Amino acid sequence: MDSSLAVSLTFILLLSIFLGVELISKVPSTLHTPLMSGSNAISGITLLGAMSLAGNSDDPTIVVVLGSLAVFFATLNVVGGYFVTDRMLEMFKKKDNQ
Amino acid sequence: MDSKLIINLVYVISSFLFIVGLKNLSSPATARKGNLISSLGMFIAVVATLFLNEIISFKFILGAVIAGTIVGISMARLIAMTSMPEMVALLNGFGGLSSLLVGVGAYYQNTSSPSLFFSIVVVFSIVIGAITLTGSILAWAKLNGTVKKPLQYMGQQFFNAGILFAIIYFSYTFSVNYDINSLFFVIGLSLLIGIFAVAPIGGADMPVVISLLNSYSGLAACAAGFVIQNNLLIVAGALVGASGIILTQIMCKAMNRKLSNVLFSGFSSAGGKEEEIKGEVSPISVDDTYLILEAAKNVCIVPGYGMAVAQAQHAVRELSELLEENGCEVNFAIHPVAGRMPGHMNVLLAEANVPYEILKEMDDVNPIMENIDVCIVIGANDVVNPAARESETSPIYGMPVINVDQANTVLVLKRGMASGFAGIQNPLFFKPNTRMLFGDAKSSIQELVAEFK
Numbered sequence: 001m002d003s004s005l006a007v008s009l010t011f012i013l014l015l016s017i018f019l020g021v022e023l024i025s026k027v028p029s030t031l032h033t034p035l036m037s038g039s040n041a042i043s044g045i046t047l048l049g050a051m052s053l054a055g056n057s058d059d060p061t062i063v064v065v066l067g068s069l070a071v072f073f074a075t076l077n078v079v080g081g082y083f084v085t086d087r088m089l090e091m092f093k094k095k096d097n098q
Numbered sequence: 099m100d101s102k103l104i105i106n107l108v109y110v111i112s113s114f115l116f117i118v119g120l121k122n123l124s125s126p127a128t129a130r131k132g133n134l135i136s137s138l139g140m141f142i143a144v145v146a147t148l149f150l151n152e153i154i155s156f157k158f159i160l161g162a163v164i165a166g167t168i169v170g171i172s173m174a175r176l177i178a179m180t181s182m183p184e185m186v187a188l189l190n191g192f193g194g195l196s197s198l199l200v201g202v203g204a205y206y207q208n209t210s211s212p213s214l215f216f217s218i219v220v221v222f223s224i225v226i227g228a229i230t231l232t233g234s235i236l237a238w239a240k241l242n243g244t245v246k247k248p249l250q251y252m253g254q255q256f257f258n259a260g261i262l263f264a265i266i267y268f269s270y271t272f273s274v275n276y277d278i279n280s281l282f283f284v285i286g287l288s289l290l291i292g293i294f295a296v297a298p299i300g301g302a303d304m305p306v307v308i309s310l311l312n313s314y315s316g317l318a319a320c321a322a323g324f325v326i327q328n329n330l331l332i333v334a335g336a337l338v339g340a341s342g343i344i345l346t347q348i349m350c351k352a353m354n355r356k357l358s359n360v361l362f363s364g365f366s367s368a369g370g371k372e373e374e375i376k377g378e379v380s381p382i383s384v385d386d387t388y389l390i391l392e393a394a395k396n397v398c399i400v401p402g403y404g405m406a407v408a409q410a411q412h413a414v415r416e417l418s419e420l421l422e423e424n425g426c427e428v429n430f431a432i433h434p435v436a437g438r439m440p441g442h443m444n445v446l447l448a449e450a451n452v453p454y455e456i457l458k459e460m461d462d463v464n465p466i467m468e469n470i471d472v473c474i475v476i477g478a479n480d481v482v483n484p485a486a487r488e489s490e491t492s493p494i495y496g497m498p499v500i501n502v503d504q505a506n507t508v509l510v511l512k513r514g515m516a517s518g519f520a521g522i523q524n525p526l527f528f529k530p531n532t533r534m535l536f537g538d539a540k541s542s543i544q545e546l547v548a549e550f551k
Contacts, residue, residue, distance in 0.1 A: 006215050009324055009332060016333045020340025023117065026124040029434060030454055032345060032441030035123055036186050036312050038133050039341040042116055043193045043315040045140065045334040046200055048147045049326040053203040054162065055153030063206045068158040070199035075166025076173075077192040082137040083174035084185055089130040091179075091448040094455065 034088045041081025047074035101149050108146035109330040115139030116334055120341075126454045143330055179449040180406045183308060183439040187238040190311045194230025197223050197318035198285070204325045205281060216325070217273045223321035224281070225265060225288045230314040232292030237307050240296070241438055249297040255362055261291045299360065302480065304438045306349045306360045313342020345440050352434035352460075354486075354497035377528030379515070382535050384542065388549040390507060390533075394471040397421055398463060399430045400500055401443045404477015404512070410540040411450040414476060417543050418452065420550040429456050431463040431473075431500050433481035464501050473505035475526075476539050477512075483524045493522055508532045511539045 027035050053059070053067025116139045122132025148156070177185045201224035208216065239245040265287045272280035299307050316338025323331025350357050382390075391397065399418060405411060418428045430452065436443045444457055467473075475482050478500075485492035486499045502508050503526050510532060526532055535542050 005327060012329055013320060013332050013336055016336030017340050020337040021344060023120045024341040024344045029441060029459055030126060030444040030457055031123055031129055033182060033439060033445045034129060035341060038136060039338040040186060040189045040193060040312060040315060042136060042334045043319045043338040045331050046196045046319050046322045048143060048328060048331060049200040049322045050196055051147050051159050052150055052152050052326060053200060054158045055155055057155040059207055063203050064158060066199045066203035068162045070196040071159055071162035072166045073192045074196035075163050076170045077189050078140055079167045079170030080174045081189050083171055085133045087174060088445055089133055092126040092454050094453055
């Protein structure tokens, strides 16, 4: 990897952290549990990396095996996270729709 | 246009959707939509990735995705709302595991002399992934009660520091030599330190640990993003990392403790002798409690972890509705660290159909506490302990608490006189305006509900 790419990736990292801090500090404490499970689902984005390992059959078998396991666990993280968050958020109701 | 460019454009849209999704989480009214938007972002990113040139075989991906989806949906469906902290801990662990696997896989994929930057990010992704994995599994075991006591022993911090230095040393040798032996040491030691780091932390500090592990799982995704040079992983990972760090800060502030203090020492070592508590405990019967509540015009309910343990949230909602029908104003006051994870009480009450408008934060309730007729404390202890305000020698002195003792009458629902998780005596129980309703919280409330009917 050349150094200019490394720098631009770090640049993106820095900006994203600031954006994240701004966004998350606006989340009310009532929603902190769904925030955790929802952001947890987002962290399952490693799925993309896992897929590129699992899908390359030219690679050594061990890469494909590790990749496929990673795909499994990342999918679990993503799907489980989004579904359980949705289940929780569905329950947050206003007074009038009771 | 080549496919690589299109895929990258999709990644841009996807980061945009994650950001919009998180933005919608700023209100309970739009939060559900936000979660859907965020999941859409994930979906298009995954579909676009399938078109990468490196991906030539789909059978393993497809198999693993289907298996993961089935297990994920069943877990999300079957889990009880009271066990949500365990679920989040476990999901964190899976996220960590997948970064660990991606890191190791990337090592085997690039065996021929990669750049220093590459080997550094590979080892970073492996270390964070491994710590998140074992730390989360132990947190999960502690939350569901498999592991009960925090483990503390002499020289623990030196021992952990030793492991940490060993990890740094082997990470260094790996980055320079790119050898498999160093890598195995890094993996093994990182898995160990995850366990040792969480082992000394007690039940009441769990909200901090979960938030921190949440943040690690984001950092792990970030590191994996550097490994495969993918912007989307970096953006998404940074958002999650930021969210975990902010929650960790909020939790620490709510306990008036520094993060280092939570991580490296238990409550017991927080110091100070406790003062003798003077006064008498006044128990009360269900019948008398009913009379007090029947006459109350303004009631504030303060739930704690005990409400989750007793599964009393539905009974509590029923009681609050009956009180409202009786012409009484009912609010809930929720301490930031009530329960085992941030927002734990809010989710349980939402499950029981309590509208979110009457769930109040500590800072909104404390100023009006003197106007409240009756405060009902259900399974909360340390978060309502007036010693945090009054007794400078108390280990929790300075921690912000809900000032229930300033209400006209305080009803405390409790099993017995055992102290809270921090093991600290609570002078609230001895105050002249406090009445103790002993027994299981759920059955006590059900008896009260029966009286109202």
